[in-house]
Amino acid sequence: MKDRIRQIVDQITALEEELNTALQENGDRLRFQLEGKRVIFEKTVRDAHRRVKIGVLRWIVTERPQNFITMPIIYGMSIPMLVLDLFLGFYQWTCFPVYGIRKVKRGDYLVLDHQHLAYLNFFEKGHCMYCSYAVGLMAYATEIIARTEQYFCPIKHARKILSAHSRYASFIAYGEAENYHARLEEFRNELGKEKGKGERGSK
Structure with a gap:
């Protein structure tokens, strides 16, 4: 059963890589290239983007009023996010080296590139970058916590949970006590062997 679960997880990983390849090919179709952290569109595409851009004044006049009313609350969340x-x-940086766990690369999760889209005005770019930061931060936090859970308690829950992290599927079944501590050491050893695995751009 454990081998079957691991096989399914490997299949999911392979499908994710295939999806990333397909998305990259879609980028080629949309005629943009990645140069480091910059996204470069062909001139014809940039010109088309600029033609559909809504100016700041028009955007302010036509934007939904409730969006302005709730804006202080939304952007107020930046404070706890920055603290997190x-x-x-x-x-x-302090604990993972002690545990022998590879540190999570923050840049693999926090991707800010919507500012390169010419069809977004100043405020729209700000909104997009803020949301990208928030979503990326949560993904970054999830991976850090997932590695911590694998080190200390790689046990599934009795009930089904939604949106489980990517490591959860291979965890030990709830109530499966046989050889638990030996298997816990196996999970910890696996963490120490993961150098470079799953990082963006790794082979």
Whole structure:
């Protein structure tokens, strides 16, 4: 059963890689190239983007009023997010080397590239970058916590959970006590062997 689960996880990983390849090919169709962290569109595409851009004044007039009313609340969340970001970095940089766990690459999860889209005005770019930061931060935090859980308690829950992290499928079944501590050491050893695995751009 464990081998079957691992096989399914490997298949999911392979499908994710295939999806990433397909998305990259779609980028080629949309005629843009990646140069480091910059996204470069062909001139004809950039010109087409600029033609559909809504100016700032028109955007302010036509934007839904409730979006302006709730804006202080939404952007007020930047404070706890920045604090979380700081403490996540502090935690993994101090503790992961002690545990023998590879540190999570923050840049693999926090991707800010919507500012290169010419069809977005200044405020729209700001919104997109803020959302990208929030979503990326949560993914970054999830991976840090997932590696921590694998080190300390790689046990599934009795009930089905939604949106489980990518490591959860291979965890030990709830109530399966046989050889638990030996298997726990196996999970910990696997963490130490993961150098470079799953990182963006790795082979």
